[in-house]
Amino acid sequence: MASQASGTSVSNSSIGSFASKLSWNFNTFFAIEYPDKHLQLETGPKRRKTKGHRAYVCLHCQKPPWSNRVPGNAIHHAGTVHQALMRVSEPEPGPPSSPLASGISFGDIDRYIVSRPSQAALRNCFNKQAYIEAVVGLLTRRRLPFSAVEYSELRDLALACNPAVRDLLITDRKQAMGYINSNYSLYSSRLAESLQRTQSKIHISSDLWTSPHRKGVPAICAQWVDDDFKLQKALLGLPECRYSHSGATQATLIAGTLRGFNISAPNLGYYVGDNAASNDTCLEELAKVLKAESGVNYPHKRRRIRCIGHIINLALQAFLLARSKEALRAALEATADEPGSTMLEEFSQHLHELGSAQIVEQSHTTAQQEQQLEEREEQPARRSIKVRGKRAATTHQQAGNNDERFAGWQGIPALAKLHALAVYIRSSALHNDQGYDAVGKQLGIDNITRWSSWYKIITITVQKKAQIIQFTADHDSDLEGNALTSRDWQMLERTLEFLQPFHEATLEAEGDMASISQSLELFGLLLGHCEKWKAHYLQLINRDDRIVHSIDMCWFILDKYYTMTEDVPVYAAALLLDPSKRKNYIEECWPEEWHEDALAAARSLWEEEYNHDVEVQLSEQSLAAPVLLKRKKDTMLSKMRLELRNKTMAEARGKDDFDSFISEAPIALAEGVTPLQWWCSDDVRTAYPRLSRMAIDILSIPAESAEPERSFSGARRTARWDRLRLLIDSIEKIECIGNWLREGHIKPSAEGGIGLPCDPEVIEGDI
Known part of the structure; x- marks a missing residue:
């Protein structure tokens, strides 16, 4: 609705000779506006000399607003819709009567009386702590940049709600970080106190991440049952790991974090991490630190829990890619015990052809060398695509140069062709638009370190089978003969069916209420699934050596880590x-x-x-x-x-x-x-x-080290490319405060908690 200030005051003479006959003031009901005033003429860029048509805008109609260009219609509107107000504005002879006598209630009158509170009253009703909590929540939990507090739009939003608090708003990024620092100190001590009252041991999980500004950052997370017998979890720290990423260095950082939260060796439970050799070294060194500090022996070998999600990832990398170092070693160990087996020779030869002999030799190298090798192996597949749209086709054509049974997806025509299709669609914006219009979804691209990327591609492909068949037929010459045949479609559907239980197991194990009690059951189910499908493809009518090999690779990984659970009694318990x-x-x-x-x-x-x-x-x-009362002598009772x-x-x-x-x-x-x-x-x-x-x-032990991965996903959004000046210490506090808000360790004042009560710390340097 147009406000009265934006309109033009209307004199009775301006609306015609009949205005003088009105018994009420037209200006109290209507304002004049000129909607065509700023419109350009059709003949050119010159503005019109006149204001154009006028519109009479009702000042009392808000939802919906009312306006009309005819003054008679405006007068009729006032007489029919606002008749009660017109009676109030009409003076009557004789003694004044009450509003009720004139047919209007006090409630109706109050609607048209605008209250103007004083500046002091407006400032008194400003909830400064709730405002601070909202701003800190935006900066931590929602990960807005610190420059957001300097946005004029954010300031105007607050002033629109309360115009008297301009000097109370946070308008400096260092001031905002000061609030985060002070409240981090408060709640880290409160969290440390609550960790002394747990009903279970405190289990930790960690992983190492390289930030966008090339900093090594381990995430250290904890999970426990609190004194109300509820499962809790929290991010304890994201310290900077400088110069060395060895297990010993990580152990020092973990020990420092545990010390900061007063977690002693008797209260420390199990450690959950991936299968990197550095984690074994880390736990061994951590046990030495705990022994030196408290004199308590921490049984690190029996407390080492391997993330089942990471195991599933390795197993399906082996199934789809046949390039996992762990899978290749497991295959060698499995075949070495079989006398007269020819698979060992063939497999060893293939390792040599792939340049994997170096992987086997690394089995006796240091943890640092193993880590470097893993980093080389885990580079995304798309980085090696140099010729757009042609690499996949070339790979498929060259697959026959080696033994196709051990060539991973390159040796399975259906997967090689699907990869070629995905690369072709992503090779240019034109191809991407054509693919999206034809299929209706983004197909995506495979990634050598994430089997789920293959699962998603195959799922979309099977769901959009008809559209993809038509698309490949329309672009057959560009795809260089990589159109999917009926046999390929059958292979994709079977592969999807094989992968489905692994996808479901991963989702189940990474849930908030997932537990280690599910691990052995999932191992058994997935191993049985592999054996069932292997038997199916060994039958003469369904014989497929490529799939059998891929299933073998997957089975070897699962069986290897399944066997290793025997060294940790807590799995069976x-x-x-x-x-x-x-x-x-x-x-x-x-x-x-x-x-x-x-x-x-x-x-x-x-x-x-x-x-x-x-x-x-x-x-x-x-x-x-029952407590027996003391008696001078025993009685029969x-x-x-x-x-x-x-x-x-x-x-x-x-x-x-x-x-x-x-x-x-x-x-x-x-x-x-x-x-x-x-x-x-x-x-x-x-x-x-x-x-x-x-x-x-x-x-209360988690089945996966999913929490560190979630922390990295959040920290990646905090330390994005345009915020690379953020210090790791600031990122740690931002992520911890956000995590504690999300997990309920910080209860906002609006929900009955103490919120974020601390005044800001003074920050001199960078944030």
């Missing part, structure tokens, strides 16, 4: 403590020769760490037995009570035992209830006071 599995799962799903070792390993964990010095707590607190108490304690001890629990029949958990949530319930903890401690410790 987690499965046995799942009330929906227990020992019944092992007896039904595992070979009999595996049973005793798994049960013995889990039992040793129970006996060594959880079945000591607990009976006092059990008898005095958990059982809540007191003896009967003592016998009853001893019997109750014996029954409780028998029930609160590892072997007793796992021997019971599995139970079905309610939908949406995890094994950890089941153990955290009051009834279960009362029934199993000792065993619940073990279960809560173990079932």
Whole structure:
């Protein structure tokens, strides 16, 4: 609606001779505007000399606004729509009457009386802390640049809400960083205090990342069960790793972060990380630091959990690419034990042809050399595409030069052709537009380090089969004979079906409530899936040596790391403590020769760490037995009570035992209830006071090191290319505050928390 200020005051004479006959003031109802005033004439760029047609805009109609070019229509509008206001404006002879007597309520009058509060009143109603929390949330959780506080638009937005607070707004980026620094100090100490009251051990996960401004940054994350028996997680730090990325250097940074949050060796749980050799070195060095600081032996080998998502990634790199170093080594180890096998010679020859002999020789090199090799292997495939649209076709034509069974996707015509199609579409903007118009989706491109890129390409291709067939037919000459045949389509559909369980397993294991109790089950399911498909393609009617080899590569990886879980008893213990599995799962799903070792390993964990010095707590607190009054001499009744108490304690001890629990029949958990949530319930903890401690410790271990990866994804948006001057210390605090807001460790004042109460620190240098 046009405001009165923007319009033109209207005199009664300006609207005609009949204006003088009006009993009310036209100006209190309408303003004149000239909508055509600034329009150019059709004959040229000159402006019109007159103002053009006038429009009468009603000052009292807001939603929707009303205007008309005919004054008579305006008068009619006022008389019909605003009749009550017209009666108020008409003076009547005689004594003044009340508004109610004239047919209008006090509420109607209040709508037209604009209140103008004083400057002091406006400033008093300004919630400065809520404003600071909103700005800090935008800078940390939403990752706006610090220059945003200097945006005139952001300032105008705040002043539009309250024009009296100009001097209270944050308009300096160093001031904004000062608020982040001061509140980081407050909440890091509060988080450290809460970590002293946990109901489980504190499990950590870490990974190393190279930032866009070429800084080595490890993300250190923690997960635990708090004093309310709820699963919590937090980013503890993103320190800078300078000069060396070795495991020893990372261990020093992790130890410093643990020290900053007062996490001691007795409270430290399990470490979750990928399969890099530097992580083994890191954990070994961390154990030495903890031993020197607290005198406690940290069993680093038994506390090393391997990220199942990383294992799945390696396995499917082997399936699709046959270039994973880990896969090649596993294949050599597997074939070396088979006398008379010709596969070892063929495979070794192929390793030599690919230049992979160096990979085998690196098995005895230092951790630093291994890391450099891994970095070379994990470069994206698209970086090697130098001739647009032609590399894939050339690769497919040259695949026959080597043994196609061991050539990865290059030796599988369907995947090689699909890669050629993806490269062709991405080779120019013209091809990309043609592909999108024809298919209706972006096909994407494969990446040598992410099997999921292949999964997504194949999924879209199968979904858009008809459109892609038409597109390849229209551009067959450009694709150089890489059109997909019916056999290729069958291969893609089967490959998609093979990859589907791996995709679902990855999503399940990276969930917020995922637990290590799922790891062995997922291993078993995926290995069984590989064996089923291998048997299918070994049949004479379905024989395909390429697919069999790819499945073998995938199986070798899974089996290698599946076997390594035997060295970490917590894997079997987690499965046995799942009330929906227990020992019944092992007896039904595992070979009999595996049973005793798994049960013995889990039992040793129970006996060594959880079945000591607990009976006092059990008898005095958990059982809540009646306290007998002291008497001068024993009575028959007191003896009967003592016998009853001893019997109750014996029954409780028998029930609160590892072997007793796992021997019971599995139970079905309610939908949406995890094994950890089941153990955290009051009834279960009362029934199993000792065993619940073990279960809560173990079932709170994450299955993947997904949190560091999420932290890197966020930090990548914080340290984007136009913010490369940000210090790592600032990035660490930004990401930590954002993470703590997201995870609920910082509760805003609007939700009943203390919010961000600290005044800003003074910052002298860069941020």
